[in-house]
Structure formats: structure tokens, C-alpha cells
Amino acid sequence: MDQINHQRYYDCDDCLFKTISCQYIQKEEFEKLRSKSVQLRYKKGEVILKQGAKSTHFLFLRKGIIKFNYEDENGKNLILSINKAPALIGGANLVNAEFNLFSVCAIEECEGCTIDVALLTRIALGNTLYLFKMLQFITDIFRSSIFNFISLAHKQVNGRIADILIFLSQNIYLSNSFVLSLSRQEFAEFAGCSKENVIHTLRKFHNEGLITLEGKKIVLNDTERLLKISKHG
Amino acid sequence: MDQINHQRYYDCDDCLFKTISCQYIQKEEFEKLRSKSVQLRYKKGEVILKQGAKSTHFLFLRKGIIKFNYEDENGKNLILSINKAPALIGGANLVNAEFNLFSVCAIEECEGCTIDVALLTRIALGNTLYLFKMLQFITDIFRSSIFNFISLAHKQVNGRIADILIFLSQNIYLSNSFVLSLSRQEFAEFAGCSKENVIHTLRKFHNEGLITLEGKKIVLNDTERLLKISKHG
DNA sequence: CGCGAGCTTGACGTTGTTCAACTAGAGTGG
DNA sequence: CCACTCTAGTTGAACAACGTCAAGCTCGCG
Numbered sequence: 001m002d003q004i005n006h007q008r009y010y011d012c013d014d015c016l017f018k019t020i021s022c023q024y025i026q027k028e029e030f031e032k033l034r035s036k037s038v039q040l041r042y043k044k045g046e047v048i049l050k051q052g053a054k055s056t057h058f059l060f061l062r063k064g065i066i067k068f069n070y071e072d073e074n075g076k077n078l079i080l081s082i083n084k085a086p087a088l089i090g091g092a093n094l095v096n097a098e099f100n101l102f103s104v105c106a107i108e109e110c111e112g113c114t115i116d117v118a119l120l121t122r123i124a125l126g127n128t129l130y131l132f133k134m135l136q137f138i139t140d141i142f143r144s145s146i147f148n149f150i151s152l153a154h155k156q157v158n159g160r161i162a163d164i165l166i167f168l169s170q171n172i173y174l175s176n177s178f179v180l181s182l183s184r185q186e187f188a189e190f191a192g193c194s195k196e197n198v199i200h201t202l203r204k205f206h207n208e209g210l211i212t213l214e215g216k217k218i219v220l221n222d223t224e225r226l227l228k229i230s231k232h233g
Numbered sequence: 234m235d236q237i238n239h240q241r242y243y244d245c246d247d248c249l250f251k252t253i254s255c256q257y258i259q260k261e262e263f264e265k266l267r268s269k270s271v272q273l274r275y276k277k278g279e280v281i282l283k284q285g286a287k288s289t290h291f292l293f294l295r296k297g298i299i300k301f302n303y304e305d306e307n308g309k310n311l312i313l314s315i316n317k318a319p320a321l322i323g324g325a326n327l328v329n330a331e332f333n334l335f336s337v338c339a340i341e342e343c344e345g346c347t348i349d350v351a352l353l354t355r356i357a358l359g360n361t362l363y364l365f366k367m368l369q370f371i372t373d374i375f376r377s378s379i380f381n382f383i384s385l386a387h388k389q390v391n392g393r394i395a396d397i398l399i400f401l402s403q404n405i406y407l408s409n410s411f412v413l414s415l416s417r418q419e420f421a422e423f424a425g426c427s428k429e430n431v432i433h434t435l436r437k438f439h440n441e442g443l444i445t446l447e448g449k450k451i452v453l454n455d456t457e458r459l460l461k462i463s464k465h466g
Numbered sequence: 467c468g469c470g471a472g473c474t475t476g477a478c479g480t481t482g483t484t485c486a487a488c489t490a491g492a493g494t495g496g
Numbered sequence: 497c498c499a500c501t502c503t504a505g506t507t508g509a510a511c512a513a514c515g516t517c518a519a520g521c522t523c524g525c526g
Contacts, residue, residue, distance in 0.1 A: 072387065146334075150311060158481095183504070183505090194482070195504095196507085417473065427514075432473070433474090433475085
């Protein structure tokens, strides 16, 4: 068991989290964090943090793409936000709640390390600039959720799907051409509509030449017009 | 000008913000905050903080009810959240942004005082427990927005309106019977639907005996069933 | 008294969901 | 190596939900 947990996939000296941390805190303090930290790999689909569970640790996501997922009483899922590394996740609860408000799942292979919340809090409370930096990291999820919130709230499906395509292109894959890591079902959970509607709409965009669709591969041909659709609603 | 600004509506010694602050910081420090602070009153409908403006101060809301309002490129409004005093507002931007991401408007007569962001930040950075407390205050808006986000995202209008009625009853007016401070239009902007739809749905709830509707006065007769409608979607 | 803003109502067309049938690919076992 | 099954994706049609529109109403205010 210990053997597995201590497996190391990468060198901490190469890690952004160390670089950032050491701008604020002493190396010895970072070493304390590190000594309590464990490197982990997640396969596509794996749950990283479980909604409702007690949040005992953060995860510094060094590589990969994740979704923030909310499951309601009826078992219906809703994707609040999609984020890529680097990110500090789980922190949605630092200020707010003892238990995870959402689940976090890998939608691409992910790599990162756990960070002890209690210890990080203790260190951060002794160093306010560091605390500030950590909070910036942590509240990112809220900001990106609100982007999606606004899109959902007063656009119809055309606009929302255009929004999501642009978001994925510009914020996640950083290219006009990408292989979607989401299933159609997940896309629907992000867009707040049925999967059939996603399929119909993507097909329509394809037929109109806005995008090129080949299964999971999507190419945005006309970002201009997508932006117009997004703007118009 | 100065005369007007220095008008005082209430005694700071009675104010919750002082009580809380003085649990963490020295009286002399609080006096610094106070000396830079101005008491203000807002009438129903007045804008307290304007979306896009530089956020130079917080407002400690001592009395009243406010809405967080987002206006999109086409001039359409969306109410993200409704909150009542006591609250520290404008802070949605503390960690995140230099400019206000949303507007804040009074929907009932409000009373509060400005707080200098730079000074509060300076003091809070010297006192992490206080910083933490302030952050808790400030991030409340996010949590309550996400409540509404989830409701919007995968419930239909029936469920959303039931949600809002319950929210208003339990979190804002603290009674089963209240006089709505929102116009039908604003209710629609909160529910993410058309005002006619709000009217139709409220009328239906009325006819089914779930609520009693008399213009702006609403009585929740059957919270149980409203909860069921909310849950079912 | 008349005007205007907010509210209400019902009709109608559009949007979006649900359902059922079908296809394609991946994994399984004989 | 070929059925078989399971899952994800796709399609179109029927139906329900929702927005838009147009008309009329109410109430407060000049």
C-alpha cells in the first residue's frame, strides 16, 4: 500500500506549485507540505473528489483536464465548469464548507499531487500574500462557473453550444481543432439540454459549414460567426 | 458636498460590522476604517455598485435587500443572486478582478457604509483570521449564485419558480407570507424566463392552492408540495 | 380625467424534450 | 473467427414547454 502511494511520476522541482509557493514561503515550509503530499495519476473518467465527502485534501493538478460535476437528488448531472491544469482543486470548500459541494472528475488522463488542507491553511495563515495567491487559485472555479451560468441563463441552445465550442477552443484545447474529451451526454450536461439536442445542433453547425464534425474531432471553421451566434443568443 | 457625505443615519457602535471587526482587530485600526467610511442610504431601485466600474470600495450593508445583477451585451438583465443585510458587498472582486463584474442594486430601502478596499486589505493582510472572516462574508454571494445556477440549469420553469418562492420565504423574508420587492420582470430575470411565464406559473400555483397571490403579496400555503415541485424539476 | 407603467390574459409559433428505432464500434465468449 | 451484447451516437417524429405578440386591464399620478 505504502509502496503504491509513494510512487513518483515526476520531479517536484519541475512543478509549478513549488515554483509559486517558494516565491512566498520558505523552502523548509514547502518541504513540510511536500512530505505530506502524494503524487497521483487518474485515468479518464475517474473521480478525483467526491461530492458530499469530507474534504481532507486539495489536489494540485499538474497535467490534464477535469470537470466540476454536481449531482442532484434525482441523479441528474450538471457540469458546472471545465478546467485544465495547472489548477488547485477542492478549494471550493476552503472558506465555505466542510464537505465537497461538487465532484471533480478527470476527463483526460490527469496527474497531480494531494496537498494537506490543514497544513496548507496553517502555513497560509502565517503568510497572507501566500494565502491570497492560494485563494486566487481556488476561486477560479467560481469565476469560470459563472461564465457558464450566464450563458445558460439567457441564451438558447444554439448560443450555449456556440459558447461552449468557443470556450473549449480558447480556454481548454488552445486550438481551433481538437478532439473532444466529453461524451455527447457530458456535453449536454454542460450545455443544460438533452444529448439529442446537442447532436442536432452540432450537425446543423456542421451542415452550415461553421464547424467540421468527425465523431469526436471538431474543427471550428468560422469563429466569427460562432461568436455572433453566441452573442445573439 | 462634504456636508452631505458626513450625514450620519445610525451609531457605529450599534453596527454588526464594528462588533465583528473588533473581535479580530484593534479598536484603533477599526477607527482608521471608520474615519474613511461614509454612511449611505439607497432608495429602492438605486444602483449601489455599477458593473464595469472600478471597485474602489466595499459596502457594508446594514439594512435592506439587494440584487446582484449582470447585464449582457444586448442589454438583457440577469439576476444572479438576492441577498439581505448584513452583508459585505462588492467583494466579489477582492480576489478576482479590478472592475466590478456585476451591478448591485437596492430592491428595498438600504442603509450601510462604504469601506475603503485598500485600507481593509492592508489591515486584513496583517491579521489573517480577520482576512478569513472577511472572505467568508465576501464569498457568500458566490455560494448563493450557485444555488440559483443549479436550479436554472436543469429544472424547468415550475421548479425554478418554486425554488425562488422557497428561497425568498426562507432566506430573505423569513416568513411564509411576504410582500414581493421584485417586479414581475425582475422575478423573470431571476428565474431565467419571460415575465409572462412567471405570471402564468404563479397564477397556476394560486389556482392549485399552493400559494395565495394578491398582487405583490404572496403567501405560501403548502411548502411541502412546493418542495416536491422544486425537487421533481 | 387622461396618461403611462406594470401587470394579466390567451393565442400562436418556435424551441426543445422525449421516445423509439436504427447504426457503428468495442468487448466477450464459444 | 464469428455471433452476441453493450454502449455511445444518430435520426426523425410527436408532443410538451416556453417565448412572443397583441390586446386589455389596473392603479397611481399629474
